[in-house]
Amino acid sequence: MSNKVPFLDLVTPHLQLEDELVEVCRDAIQKGWFIGGPNVSGFEEDFAKFCDARHAVGVGSGTDALRFALMAAGVQKxxxxxxxxxxxxxxxxxISQVGALPDFVDVDEETYNLDPDKLRQYIGQQCTVNESGKLVHKEKGRPxxxxxxxxxxxxxxxxxPIMEIADEYKLIVVEDACQAHGAEYYSEKEGKWKKAGSIGHAAAFSFYPxxxxxxxxxxxxxxxxxxxxDKKIRMIRDHGQAKKYYHDLEGYNGRLDAMQAGMLRVKLRHLPEWTGKRQVNAAKYNELLNSVDSIDLPLISGGHKDVYHLYVIHTDERDGMQKSLADNEIFAGLHYPVPLHLQKAYEHLGFKEGDFPASEKSASRLLSLPMFPELTEEQQKRVAEKIRQYLSRATKSPRH
Ligand SMILES: Cc1ncc(COP(=O)(O)O)c(C=O)c1O
Known part of the structure; x- marks a missing residue:
C-alpha cells in the first residue's frame, strides 16, 4: 500500500455517491433543467435550514456571494x-469589486480570527463619528x-462582541463563512448555539470542490x-431582474448552476457525517501531536464547534517541515503564506511589514496538515511520526 498522504481526497466521496450524482445530471438532461428550477430552489431551502438562516440564495461562487451580499446589504462605492x-x-x-476600499484589522493571536478589541481600537483611533452620526475614517475621509x-x-x-460593535456604529456585518459550513458558536448574548451564516446581516459560503x-x-x-x-441578492445574481426582462438595477450573471445545485443537495445530506469525521480526525491529530513542544495546535475552546475545513498547526520550523513531509509523500499546504496587506495587488493601499503583526507571524509559521473525512488513523500516525522525526533532526543540527 502506498504511504502517500494526499492533502485532500476529491475522488472517494464522489465515487461513493456516483450513482446519485450521475442521476442528477441524467435527470437535468432529460428534463432540460439547467438554470433555476426545483434543484436550485430545493437546495436553497435545504441549505437555509442547515444554516438556521431564513434565506439562502444560490450563486456562482463564494466570491459572488460576498460581492452580492455587500451590495444588497447597502455598501456603496x-x-x-x-x-x-x-x-x-x-x-x-x-470589497473592491463593489467599488469600496478594503481596510484591515489584525487577528487574535490564538484564534487567527478578527480580534474584536482591535476592531474597537481601529474605530476609536482611526475613525470618528460625523455630524450625521456616520462612522468616518479620519485620514481617508471615507465612511x-x-x-x-x-x-x-x-x-x-x-x-x-463583533455584532455589539456593529450595532453601536451601524456597521453592516457580512460573515465570510466560505470555510465554515455548519460551524457553531455559543452566543452568550442569545444564550444559544448559533450556526455560521445565521448571525450577520448576510453571509457568504463557497462550494469550491x-x-x-x-x-x-x-x-x-x-x-x-x-x-x-434576500430579494436584492436574488435580483443581483440574475441581471437585476425579479421579473424576466424587467431590470430594476444592473446585476450580474451569478446564478448557481442547476446541476450543481442538484449535486449539492445530494452531498448536503452527508455533510453532518463528514463534519463529524473531520472533528474526529482533528481530535486524533491533537492527541498525536499534543506532546510535541515546538508546534502550536489549533485552539480548542468552549463556545466553539469547529468544522476543520483546514487543520493548521504553527511552528518556527515550518518551511523545513513542509519540505520534509513532501519528501515523504505527505502533502501539507499554506493558507495563506502572504497576508493580503503585503500582496502586490494591494501595494496601492500603502501598508508595510509590521502593520499587522499577528497576521504576519501566523503567515510565517502556519502549516495545513492533510485533513479530509476519509483520512485514516494510519495516515495520521504517519504524518505525526514524520513531523517528530523531522523535528528531532532539525533541533539537533545547527540552524543556518
Ligand atoms: C475565506 C474565503 N473567502 C472567499 C472564498 C471564495 O470562494 P470561491 O472560490 O467559491 O469564489 C474562499 C474560497 O476559495 C475562501 O476560502
Missing part, C-alpha cells in the same frame, strides 16, 4: 469595508460602513435573515 489580512484574496476582491469577519479554517469569529461542502464545479450561496437583502 467609496465606502470602507474592514476585514482581516489573513484571508483568501476573494474577501477583499469582493466605514461594513465589516467582514472571516470564519477561518472552519472556526467562527467571536461574533457577540475542496470545501467541506463542495460542488462538482463552482458554486456558492449567500444566507440572510433579512427579507429585503
Amino acid at each position: 467609496d465606502d470602507i469595508v474592514v476585514t482581516v489580512p489573513n484571508t483568501f484574496i476573494a474577501t477583499t476582491e469582493a 466605514v460602513t461594513a465589516v467582514i469577519p472571516v470564519h477561518l479554517y472552519g472556526r467562527m469569529a467571536d461574533m457577540d 475542496g470545501k467541506n461542502l463542495g460542488a462538482c464545479g463552482e458554486g456558492g450561496a449567500a444566507t440572510t435573515n433579512d427579507e429585503d437583502i
Whole structure:
C-alpha cells in the first residue's frame, strides 16, 4: 500500500455517491433543467435550514456571494469595508469589486480570527463619528460602513462582541463563512448555539470542490435573515431582474448552476457525517501531536464547534517541515503564506511589514496538515511520526 498522504481526497466521496450524482445530471438532461428550477430552489431551502438562516440564495461562487451580499446589504462605492489580512484574496476582491476600499484589522493571536478589541481600537483611533452620526475614517475621509469577519479554517469569529460593535456604529456585518459550513458558536448574548451564516446581516459560503461542502464545479450561496437583502441578492445574481426582462438595477450573471445545485443537495445530506469525521480526525491529530513542544495546535475552546475545513498547526520550523513531509509523500499546504496587506495587488493601499503583526507571524509559521473525512488513523500516525522525526533532526543540527 502506498504511504502517500494526499492533502485532500476529491475522488472517494464522489465515487461513493456516483450513482446519485450521475442521476442528477441524467435527470437535468432529460428534463432540460439547467438554470433555476426545483434543484436550485430545493437546495436553497435545504441549505437555509442547515444554516438556521431564513434565506439562502444560490450563486456562482463564494466570491459572488460576498460581492452580492455587500451590495444588497447597502455598501456603496467609496465606502470602507474592514476585514482581516489573513484571508483568501476573494474577501477583499469582493470589497473592491463593489467599488469600496478594503481596510484591515489584525487577528487574535490564538484564534487567527478578527480580534474584536482591535476592531474597537481601529474605530476609536482611526475613525470618528460625523455630524450625521456616520462612522468616518479620519485620514481617508471615507465612511466605514461594513465589516467582514472571516470564519477561518472552519472556526467562527467571536461574533457577540463583533455584532455589539456593529450595532453601536451601524456597521453592516457580512460573515465570510466560505470555510465554515455548519460551524457553531455559543452566543452568550442569545444564550444559544448559533450556526455560521445565521448571525450577520448576510453571509457568504463557497462550494469550491475542496470545501467541506463542495460542488462538482463552482458554486456558492449567500444566507440572510433579512427579507429585503434576500430579494436584492436574488435580483443581483440574475441581471437585476425579479421579473424576466424587467431590470430594476444592473446585476450580474451569478446564478448557481442547476446541476450543481442538484449535486449539492445530494452531498448536503452527508455533510453532518463528514463534519463529524473531520472533528474526529482533528481530535486524533491533537492527541498525536499534543506532546510535541515546538508546534502550536489549533485552539480548542468552549463556545466553539469547529468544522476543520483546514487543520493548521504553527511552528518556527515550518518551511523545513513542509519540505520534509513532501519528501515523504505527505502533502501539507499554506493558507495563506502572504497576508493580503503585503500582496502586490494591494501595494496601492500603502501598508508595510509590521502593520499587522499577528497576521504576519501566523503567515510565517502556519502549516495545513492533510485533513479530509476519509483520512485514516494510519495516515495520521504517519504524518505525526514524520513531523517528530523531522523535528528531532532539525533541533539537533545547527540552524543556518
Ligand atoms: C475565506 C474565503 N473567502 C472567499 C472564498 C471564495 O470562494 P470561491 O472560490 O467559491 O469564489 C474562499 C474560497 O476559495 C475562501 O476560502
